[in-house]
Amino acid sequence: MSKLLRKPENAEIKDGVTLVHNVTSENSSLEYVNFKMIDLAPGATYLEELGKQECCIVAVTGKINVTDQEVTFENLGTRETVFEKVPTDSVYVSNDRTFEVVAVSQARVALCYSPSDKQLPTKLISAADNGVEHRGTGNNKRMVHNILPDSDPSANSLLVVEVFTESGNWSSYPPHKHDQDNLPEESFLEETYYHEMNPSQGFVFQRVYTDDRSLDETMTVENGNMVIVPVGYHPVGVPEGYTSYYLNVMAGPTRIWKFYNDPDHEWILKG
Numbered sequence: 726m727s728k729l730l731r732k733p734e735n736a737e738i739k740d741g742v743t744l745v746h747n748v749t750s751e752n753s754s755l756e757y758v759n760f761k762m763i764d765l766a767p768g769a770t771y772l773e774e775l776g777k778q779e780c781c782i783v784a785v786t787g788k789i790n791v792t793d794q795e796v797t798f799e800n801l802g803t804r805e806t807v808f809e810k811v812p813t814d815s816v817y818v819s820n821d822r823t824f825e826v827v828a829v830s831q832a833r834v835a836l837c838y839s840p841s842d843k844q845l846p847t848k849l850i851s852a853a854d855n856g857v858e859h860r861g862t863g864n865n866k867r868m869v870h871n872i873l874p875d876s877d878p879s880a881n882s883l884l885v886v887e888v889f890t891e892s893g894n895w896s897s898y899p900p901h902k903h904d905q906d907n908l909p910e911e912s913f914l915e916e917t918y919y920h921e922m923n924p925s926q927g928f929v930f931q932r933v934y935t936d937d938r939s940l941d942e943t944m945t946v947e948n949g950n951m952v953i954v955p956v957g958y959h960p961v962g963v964p965e966g967y968t969s970y971y972l973n974v975m976a977g978p979t980r981i982w983k984f985y986n987d988p989d990h991e992w993i994l995k996g
């Protein structure tokens with residue numbers, strides 16, 4: 726199996742708390758992005774001291790309460806499944822704070838991390854605050870929920886978006902990359918993809934490749950899998966009959982998403 730593809734671990738780490746995914750700088754090549762997905766049974770709690778990391782807590786499905794020990798946000802989360810295609814609630818918690826998530830109902834919660842030094846205020850990013858964007862034309866149409874885009878200064882490094890790509894369509898396409906710290910031309914941002922499909926037996930293909938093809942992996946991605954994008958172009962193709970959802974986390978030395986399209990395929994934008 727590709728080193729870039731992760732299947733769910735589903736490790737019970739305490740009563741009612743399942744660690745579905747755990748991408749760290751120790752078990753991956755990523756330096757700027759860490760990611761956990763946890764499942765919480767109703768009433769279960771998850772507490773974490775952040776240290777020198779900031780965190781965006783996304784109520785992927787179900788309802789949760791979140792506290793940073795000073796401020797508490799209750800009944801966050803707007804959907805039973807991501808395929809309701811409505812934005813959800815998230816909370817940004819800065820470095821050197823401790824947060825706790827309490828499940829009000831069965832919940833799946835994404836914890837998106839990046840190294841951080843400068844403390845910022847805890848912030849509720851409500852579903853209504855998500856910018857909903859429709860990108861592309863023809864078979865390149867997809868819908869984006871901007872949870873933490875680079876236009877929102879609430880975080881030091883983290884960028885977080887959700888992307889829905891309908892049956893037979895492509896996203897992150899034409900292929901683009903952001904692996905050179907060379908602004909204003911291109912930014913360096915590592916990235917993780919957490920994928921779901923509807924219906925759940927579906928799959929998508931994701932290719933991660935560099936210009937010189939020293940990295941060139943095409944992965945069959947199934948429901949609940951993750952793909953790690955340390956560098957390179959990273960398009961996603963969705964077969965007929967299935968809708969794709971993914972949650973993207975990006976971070977790097979500068980909090981700007983400036984991508985570079987693969988020149989071989991950029992023509993489709995002009996065609």
Ligand SMILES: O=C(O)C[C@@H](O)[C@H](O)C(=O)CO
Pocket residue numbers: 860867869886888895896897898903916959973984
């Ligand atoms: O297809 C899209 O527009 C979503 C992608 O841009 C995705 O968020 C990504 O590749 C970020 O680099």
